[in-house]
Amino acid sequence: MKRFDYVRANDVGEAVAALAASPAARIIAGGTNLVDLMKYDVETPERVIDINRLPLNTIEATESGGLKIGALVSNADLAYDSRIAERYPLLSSALLAGASPQLRNLATTGGNLLQRTRCYYFYDTGTPCNKREPGSGCPAIEGVNRIHAILGTSDQCIATHPSDMCVAMAALDAKVHVIGPGGERTIAFEDFHRLPGDMPEKDTNLQPGDLITAVELPAEDFTAHHSYLKLRDRQSYAFALVSVAAALKIEDGRITQARLALGGVAHKPWRDTEAEAMLKNSTPGVASFSAAAAKVLETARGYGENSFKIDLARRAIVRTLKQAADGTPQSQTDKRIR
Incomplete structure (x- = not known):
């Protein structure tokens, strides 16, 4: 793991400013994915911004009858929250299908959206990978690719997105709330993540300095089926x-x-x-x-x-x-x- 600066943000504005000031900065909350990537030297941020003090760990009702889930709500708290279990059991089920109890206790809603692929070549810095080093190649296409993608691929990348939570949120037509240097905005869930195209290094449509603050679920009733x-x-x-x-x-x-x-x-x-x-x-x-x-x-x-x-x-x-x-x-x- 390479040396990095550590910043603990005390409010959302401070986190956004710290993130915008350093293009190579990364946000850390539960750290269940980022820390592993740093240990493998896949991620080498100059600055790590701790957002655990921010008031983003609540689940609140919206005026439209849905629920707004703070980015720091843990996967465990989200899965077992009575409102989620009763009104959005599809999401609760997907969360409980993922990881382990220990990881779900730490992993956060915002962090889950930003999980990176578990492609073998992406994690192995001794091999080429267009996601790590654009233009270096994708050995998975002709190599060991049992876990890889069958839809939306390109000649640059055939990696898959690993999240269970995100699959349910996609089906539930969720929205992602973001704040950045230009202010607040909302991204439809289907537009949040990207296909690889010719820029496989980009997993999402977040802009530099953007911070996820919440995910909103609409007031739909799919409890019976x-x-x-x-x-x-x-x-x-x-x-x-x-x-x-x-x-x-x-x-x-x-x-x-x-x-x-x-x-x-x-x-x-x-x-x-x-x-x-x-x-x-x-x-x-x-x-x-x-x-x-x-x-x-x-x-x-x-x-x-x-x-x-x-x-x-x-x-x-x-x-x-x-x-x-x-x-x-x-x-x-x-x-x-x-």
Whole structure:
């Protein structure tokens, strides 16, 4: 780990000023990802800005009937908050599917949004990686790529976004509240993370000096029909090969609203609004669910070792939609897939 300056911010304005003053600065809260990256010399910030004293650790009701989650709310507190568990069980389930209890106690909502990929080559500073060193190459494309992306890839990068929480938030149509040198603004969740394109080093659309202050959930009711299914190499403490967040509204035997997002398959949480539109007004069942899965995966591309993900994702989408429609969401305690 290289030497760095440490700053403890006492208010939001001080944090933004410290961040804007140093382009190579990084924010630290729980540190569950950043500290690892610094140990591996993947991240080498000149300045680390501690924001744990900021008043960003509350969950509050919004005027529109939703909830506003402070950036410093821990993953554990968020998952077990009664308002989240009762009104947004899809999000609670996704949080409990991720990491371990110890990590969830430290990891924060804002930090979760900023997780970096777990691509082997990204973590290995002895190999090329366009995310670490733009222009150096992407050895994963022809190398060890079992965990890599099948959607939204480019010839520069096929890394995946690792978060479970973000997949559920994408499906729930959340908004990210940000403050920067130019003031406050709100970013739609689908616009927050980026696909790699020709700039894979950029994971988000945050601007220099931006600080995440909160995530807002709209007042939607998907409590009756939802499920979060995470498929991985082992049943705990592992990142998703494929995950699916599904939420439906069903009236008189027909789907009136659908939300569908995937994790483990792209550089960002992958939400397909066209597949959602196909599900709307359809009868819940294997036929409509399979058609939606085909739509999601029509541009999917495998790179050899990860080609199995295409069929795995297809079956996972159908299974998760069936769980949601039946009102039998995947349990994160008894993790047997039913």
